[in-house]
Amino acid sequence: MITTHxxxxxxAAGEARADALGVPVNIAVLDAGAHLKAFVRQDSAVLGSIDIALNKARTAALFRAPSEALWDYAKPGGPSPGLENSNGGLTVFPGGLPLLDAQGALIGAVGVSGGAPSQDLEIAQAAAAALSA
Known part of the structure; x- marks a missing residue:
């Protein structure tokens, strides 16, 4: 279980990386059941990215995989085209990461949206790294 702390x-770690990149983003942290634990919309972050950040985190929690890992399944011609339409809507591009404890159990997920996909992923990775800090 991910704690509030x-x-x-x-x-905080995600915001610090976003600030260093000069990219205002939305950051969502969910628990292992894909329920919201913490959220921030940085000043000037795009409003439309709120749902995307939440969905990236939800995708990572539900599938216990980085959100972009599902693209190969969901893309046209993939084994499960349209997969992103399941589970109330998934987001299958970079910025969502599962969060695992020291034993490898899922404790939650983080999702970031507001920058370019590579920036969202970098910010999510910085946020996730705070677990081991």
Whole structure:
């Protein structure tokens, strides 16, 4: 289970990386059941990215995989085209990461949206790294 303290630490680490990149983003931290634990919309972050950040985190939690890992399944011609339409809507591009404890158990997920996909992923990775700090 991810604690409130851990979730806040992830948000702080993500915000620090977003600030260093000069990219205002939305950051969502969910628990293992894909329920919201912590969230921030940085000043000037795009409003439309709120749902995307939440969905990236939800995708990572539900499938216990980085959100972009599902693209190969969901893309046209993939084994499960349209997969992104399942589970109330998934987001299958970079910025969502599962969060695992030291034993490898899922404790939650983080999702970031507001920058370019590579920036969202970098910010999510910085946030996730706060778990081991």
């Amino acid at each position: 851990q979730a806040r630490s992830l948000i």
